[in-house]
Amino acid sequence: MKATLKNEIIKRLVEANGEPISGQQLADEFGISRTAIWKHMKQLQEKGYAFETVKKRGYVLTATPDTVDDANISMALETENFGSRIIYEQSMTSTQAIAHNKAQEGAPEGTVIICEEQTAGRGRMMREWKSMKGKGIWMSVILRPEIAPYEAPQFTLVAAVALTKAIADISGVQPEIKWPNDLLIEGKKCTGILTELQADPDRVNAIIMGMGINVNHQPNDFEEEIKDIATSLKIASGKHIDRATLVAKILYYLEIYSAQYVKEGFEPIKSQWESYSCTIGNRIRATTLQDVFIGKAIGITNDGVLQLQLDDGTIKGIYSADISL
Template sequence: MSSTREKLITLLAKHSHTFVSGQWLSEQLNLSRTAVWKQIKQLKLDGYEFEATPNKGYRLVSTPDKISQNTIYWGLQTKWLGKPLQYYDELPSTQIHANQEAQAGASQGLVVVAERQTAGKGRLNRTWFSNNSGGLWFSFILRPTLLPTQAPQLTLLTATVLAEVIANKTNLQPSIKWPNDLLIGDKKVAGILTEMQAEQDGIHYLVIGIGLNINQGPEAFDDRVKNRATSLSIEAQKRFDKRDLLQAILTRFEYHYEHYLEYGFEQVKKNWESYGYRINQSITYVTRNQTHNGIIKGIAEDGALLVETKNKSVERLYSAEIAWFEEV
């Protein structure tokens, strides 16, 4: 997206209640009126509808349902996240592409969005079922001045942002299953993948990938996942605007990320624990080939899951086989 297109979208969004003249737009953008007309024509191809009246100019009538690079920019209230942005009808994986862009020097805030992924992935190289247009599949680049040991905090922060947006936009009650899954009830609706390039004393970049099931119906999930996965539409019995959800996620992430950098992890921890799946409930888990029982108490600042054992001591779990839904 060129800076000119971004400025045009911003101007039209601010004045969508009235007509704006081609002359005024050309002056604001330092373009010829012919160049402005070509930009408007491109927006029409994306599905925007305008009323054009001689001596008055252009007035936005409606925006398209289909998500695109232009529609994402329209009304996006962030300062730097999503600016720049890359949109693709199809990619193997937004995560792979964003990592390549980061390695090539892309700036913090680049967001890569795909309408569908042919090789979406989650943690531990698990497949993420995203070869459809029913969800949001996107990744973004961060370049924080943090130690590598703090990177798990950003996964936890991202989970709280998703939970907040889902709760506010859908009235559903999401929960966060440690460390990176969003659930509605006991079914997965979103996942987060955080990858980084770092040295011992600092992070070069982080790429955070998000997959969120939105408008898929039950038929969208194959036999491997249909009993474990769901979508916002299935749970709420209505469809949702993908653009609106993406813009809300980016806006809230930018706010919480900046708050975290200034004030630390304490508020993130509180937010996470307010959504934590099975907080204060008993679980069975396996570590070092031994089976244990304990009660989930929350998370530690380093991202570990805090579990109270039978002798009332608190154990930190960094990696464990946890029976979230049934006995191990």
């Protein structure tokens, strides 16, 4: 779907790089009246975008708001398709719940659901996921890969690689991947991934890829029960991170790696995953729904299953578990 006109206007002003563009020029380029352009500019100002009006010469974009709204993300997008439809609200119950509905209604691959604050954010195993206003990235992306349902869990690992690379590019800090779905910095969690499926017995209709990233949190922003185990990109890098630019970079890598997965399978991505992993090579405790296994994590299979060498030497395949290091 085409980006909205407001997003196109912002993109055009960013590309102008400080050169004023007149209302008439914008009106001609977008095929609408000058009054319509003026109305769009007014609405953008209300959202926190600022313009200088250079006498007789036109508009210059001077400031953008610290939000993850669709216009802000669109101007940084480098994708073919992912992010061409962005559903953004200040506050949502859970982007994951909304993405499920949109996927059922037929939303295309690469649709993004994102907000500033979630009031009922959820993590794995139905845990609560705290989603503080304006501090993090709380988003769900709809993927529609042509794969069988048993392959879907590997998409958590694909997303982990995409997220790791995007975070390193934008923040300068390299997170580690804790199998299967956490990103850690210096042993503390900065990101969680929630992969959910809409599938028939033999085919995936949609993967709802939920991502929660603690971006600009200060230490005091974390509640007592998680403050010793959670961190943010700001705490780790010492700088404020532009969340919209990070979202655009995540979509860039997610598009590349999910296409690569569909074409070539997990193997080429697996070696990248292993290079960022802090699980492999370590003695760990894996708590599954039924049991607890302790042993050395010796690798993941081409299907993304964790291989645990138990103390008696046997190898146990772990499909889903909570891992403590």
